[in-house]
Amino acid sequence: MSTDTTSATGTPAARPPMRGLYFEEFEVGAEYKHAFTRTITEMDNVMFTSLTMNLAPLHLDEEYAKTTIHGRRVLNSLFTVALIGAFHVPELTMRTTLGNLGYEKIVFPHPVFHGDTLRGETTILDKRESRSRTDSGIVWFEHRGYNQDDVLILSCHRTGLMLKRPAGEPDPA
Incomplete structure (x- = not known):
């Protein structure tokens, strides 16, 4: 892990x-x-769709997609869930989930196409202590994804098991 801070002795200080x-x-x-934002590429769609063996x-098939209501290929919706569901990780769940x-309640109110740039938002819906584990609690999240025009392209509710602060670790507040 690289550091960008220096201790009182002038040597790099380890960051948590x-x-x-x-x-x-x-x-x-x-x-x-x-x-985080991410522009969707054709490669993203073809690779994810192929890796998951979704033959739709x-x-x-661009020629087939031209005959649909969309007029072009649509991004695999499970890729959309995975991508929007990952935007929160560094901020909310990195090393604590x-x-x-x-x-x-996964909803796709608008299709995603190659070239769209996506961003995400999260709301904490609820939380409670775990009934079976003393080291964790349950958190309910709503994740939303938007395209470059601020059009809602995904809404989903997710439930996660989250670590409690370890004994002896100071409260940053």
Whole structure:
């Protein structure tokens, strides 16, 4: 890991690894506009669609796609979920998640096409202590994706198992 800080002795000081929020740090109703954006390429769509063995011509066959209501190929919707679902990681769940417990209410109100630039937002819907684990709690997220024209292209609810702050680690607040 590289460092960009210096200790009092003039030697590089080790920085703690980047992390997301611990369970205690999530506030119900908090909204986050994530800094990352990503322009979708043809390669993204073809590679993801091929790797997941989705043979739908709507994603792979330009001539076929011209005959559909969209008039061109549409990005594989599962790629959209994965990408928008990843924008929050550095800010909210890096090194503090124990995993996803479920996705629900996934909605695609507008198609995504090659060349679209996507961004994401997250709202914390709810949280509660785990009933079976003392080291974690459950957080409900709503992730939303928008294209370059601020058109909503994805909304989904996700439930995650989040670590509690380890004993002895100071509260940054």
